[in-house]
Amino acid sequence: MDLPISPPVAPMLAKAVKTMPRGDLYYEPKFDGFRCVVFRDGDEVVLSSRGEKPLTRYFPELVETVRRELPERCVIDGEVIIRRGGRLDFDLLSQRIHPAASRVNLLAEQTPASFVAFDVLALDDTAYLDAPFRQRRALLEEALAGARPPVHVTPITESFEVAERWFGEFEGAGLDGVVAKPADVPYAPDKRLMYKVKHERTADCVVAGFRWHKSGPIVGSLLLGLWDDEGRLRHVGVAASFTMKRREELVGELEPYRIADIAGHPWAGWAAQGEADRMPGAVSRWTGKKDLSWVALRPELVCEVAYEHMEGDRFRHTARFRRWRTDRTPESCTYEQLEVPVEFDLDQILT
Template sequence: MWMLPEPMLAEPVADPALPEGWAAEVKWDGWRALASWDAGRLVLRSRRGADLAPGFPELRSGAVQLPDATALDGEVVVWESGRLAFERLQGRLQRRGTGAARLAEQWPAHYVAFDLLRLEGTDTTVWPYRRRRAALEHLFAEHRLTAPWALCPSTTDPDTVREWLTSWTAVGVEGVVYKGLESTYQPVRAWKKYKARHTEDAIVGAFTGSPAAPRTLLLGRYDTDGHLRYIGRSTTLPQASGRAVADFLTPAKDHPWTGWTFSAGWGSRESLHVTLVVPELVVEVGVDVARDGAGRWRHPARWHRMRPELTPADTPRFEPGPTG
């Protein structure tokens, strides 16, 4: 009996240049999932092996478009207000039956296929990428696949890669993944991925760790009504930077975040122990394009430097995410 392979993984790279002999694909802000359609049954497995199918009835019903004994690698995504909405995927694993059906109707998911693992009973993982890609494109064309199925763009044109990294990030695309044209599909970290990042300024509202050398910073921005809104947390500060930042932080007796709790990570139930400070220090951090439904940075922001020459009024206003 044919079994889904372990997913092929990508190694982060700092250079966005497209290597010669490689193709680039869009890196989506969603859930990685391997899909297999066999004898009228859809297997939808997460990267860590979780069964996703019960939470996505729209993908199960749409699987009838696929030829039998076919398997794909791809990303489950949800669009909202013209932007990828990762937070709409949260909770789908716990939903079943009518609950899952209601979410599927409200925020339908799509499966963006970027690789072909099996085609009508033939194991294609031993094929080179260029052959798998051609067969994947032919599969979509021959069977006229429509929603919830979508074909991930692929290119060998550096100008197209640059366009993706400058224009497509506005809708939540995270970056690009590079795949060797002659590479087979193996459970190793042989692909490359580049995440689009940029620097932004934010206000320090609290910190974790020692007052003498804060470990991470909790960051905020003021909204148009003058309320300090939490926007995200920094990565762990280098020790020297933590000691330097400490000199600019003043414990707050009265703070807009008094009584708030902050989670240890996006989607985590663990709470952080934080020290609130007077929101006056501005810092520069590196962020990617991933946002939650409230407009906050979903991934920790990389520490760059302090900006003591700036005031909170010099930072951008908080922009909330789409409501719904």
């Protein structure tokens, strides 16, 4: 591959902020997918992840799409997404990270991926890392002017008011916020020179277990549950944002609730019900051999956590512990408390 920038490249990142920033900024919707830098040199195509690992084998249909729709020689930054109906579906996307080529190929046909481009690092023999974003955006629009779905160029605006509206509306299509990019910023790999505003909500959850921290006998994360309409305690995610001192304190706080025999625990029978992929301790396609064993707790503790949004019936990202809720009963921790965004059609964003 003979390009002015060689793979892999760590993509430029964004720092989280609480409110929408103002200034000489461009605003873009924040798509919830896999960050991907695409390298194309003729028929050679490399898809590189945020962690600089190859994604190429997991998205064979995108390799063909890149050859058909992107410039002959280019390096383009963007997001790989999969849609279900009128919204993004991260669960379907994560299923693509699978060791079996036959499974990957089947899913490539059943749930094909799309690519949303939002920056250009190189075209032909010229690298544009030092160019200001406003110039790179103009180059991107020109280079992809003829591109057809499933390749898209992300919408963009310089209007603070439009960005605020996008933040409120686009969540209904599965997007998770807005990214603000300074107009004069160069492309700085692995540097947080942009800003991201993401949704944050709170929920009261049952704490039904925990995992040990990798560094020793201190708490690594709390396993969170919500009761569904059928009276089952669903594992909805983890809370893991603790200082080391707080992790030590949690060991003593959780000790009275530990149970040796899991037989009566709400999650004891999940594997038998065919839900092993959703129970704590199941093998993760992302972590490989990482120890995901857990310690069961009597489901009597309730804590308030902050979360960004739901993906299906689970938190999309790690939740942030806020406080214990001794005034709440475990039985009151149901899905009904969660705010549901108003639906919004993804096609209205991509077109």
